[in-house]
Amino acid sequence: MNLLYRWPDAAQFGSRISKEKFYQHGTIPAAVREKIVAEVRRITWAYKLAEATVNLPGSDVVPEIQVFRIDAKDTDVSEPVLTAIDKAIPFPIVFEISRGQGEAERIRMVAAHKQLGSDAPRLSAYYSTGWQPADTERRPLPTVITLPALYTALLEPLTPVAVRPGEDVSEVAAKLDAARMLEREIAALERKLRTEPQFNRKIELRRTLKTKQAELDALR
Structure with missing residues (x-):
């Protein structure tokens, strides 16, 4: 940029x-x-x-x-x-x-x-x-x-987050904190998914990962 x-x-x-x-x-x-x-x-x-x-x-x-x-x-x-x-x-x-x-x-x-x-x-x-x-x-x-x-x-x-009209510094900072937490959670889930041997557990991890990614996309 x-x-x-x-x-x-x-x-x-x-x-x-x-x-x-x-x-x-x-x-x-x-x-x-x-x-x-x-x-x-x-x-x-x-x-x-x-x-x-x-x-x-x-x-x-x-x-x-x-x-x-x-x-x-x-x-x-x-x-x-x-x-x-x-x-x-x-x-x-x-x-x-x-x-x-x-x-x-x-x-x-x-x-x-x-x-x-x-x-x-x-x-x-x-x-x-x-x-x-x-x-x-x-x-x-x-x-x-x-x-x-x-x-x-x-x-x-x-x-890396969307800022809506009228939002102040503290609201933006809270979004940034939430985004960083979601990024860490997503990275941890991706690591688990790569090493998980059980098929059923992989499906569960993928479902959770998809939910977390959607939450992160909503912030952005």
Whole structure:
């Protein structure tokens, strides 16, 4: 999938963040700190989507949306690094990861559905576009009337579940959780089916597998 958004000029923030702010954080495991050092060349807080910059009201769930640009040292930035950054910032984040330079530069957009709460933020799995040329034509932001709706609309093309009009971040996150659980159940059933010697048991497993696949298809 090719997808990059044209972020509003009024929302440009352009603040470079020292990597030390993340890998010196006491709660980040040593292995993840090493990944940040090895994988990340530069972190830029590129855009801040807030009521003051995009004229959309926020909420306790989505008070602002941040866009972080990460320049990779090599071919990519791994999910543990993204998770460490995501958990350190108390707002939803959309990442743009860049690799290569000049005509060879490629960018992918990646994000997890992030639910804020009184405790640590809760993250879904990460979903991403493919790598695309840095000069890919960018789409305008979705037309919505609130920041929570914008957040859901920004991430909808990335996620493997259908998002119905009016659904909020928590509802989408619940669907993603259900989809991941069904995917695990389907994989387990397929493994059992391959090794099950009894014909009657195979029929039962196939019936259960068909039901689970239908449930997953309904979410998508």
